[in-house]
Amino acid sequence: MKFEAKNRSRRLRKKLRVDEFQEFGFDVAWQLPKDTTSEQIDAFVDKFFAECIQPNKLGFGGEGDTIWHGLVCTEKLGSCTDEHRIAVESWLKDNGATAVDVSPLYDVWWAE
Template identity: 35%
Template sequence: MTKNRSRRLRKKLFSGEFTVYGFAVNCRMTEHSETDYEEFIDEFIDLVESQNLIVGGGSSQEQFDCFVVSNNRYDSPTEKERLVIERWLLSNPIFAEVNVGELVDANNDI
């Protein structure tokens, strides 16, 4: 059932033309040292920020999970930016397995 909502309400609800997309990242880590992990985090944050994206999430000894969205309000990562992140993670030896999800509605599909 489609709802007729005003532009103002669509904007407040991040729906319609104001939908914000993001993507999930799930990685299984190999054996690594604390130094390797800290170096990875620093490089990952630099990469994400260079793409004008922000990331939230966490990790354990075996798993690194996060969700990536644009740093700009009402903006979304592009498929190109998603692929840059995916390729960089796949090339990192700290991971045994990397899964980068497709772009999804960051407010309603998580």
């Protein structure tokens, strides 16, 4: 759903999260070896948050076991950048994840 009105007030633009208030994020998916134990999965995800997500002031919402998928966005109002995408993709690949897929940036509130 897109709002096409041209003369929205700043307050309305902020409420609708459009124009200068748009927020961009990206989807990410990866796979761990099928024989990965629950403890190893927990350690991997903890390390992912400690070394990649938190230092870059990002948030991650997702789920998985040996196959993961989720959304990455900023932890506060704002937008992710291509540098964030590259950092997440590189960290996952450098730390043993396979089938890593990172989407282009998209508007997390009004994705089509």
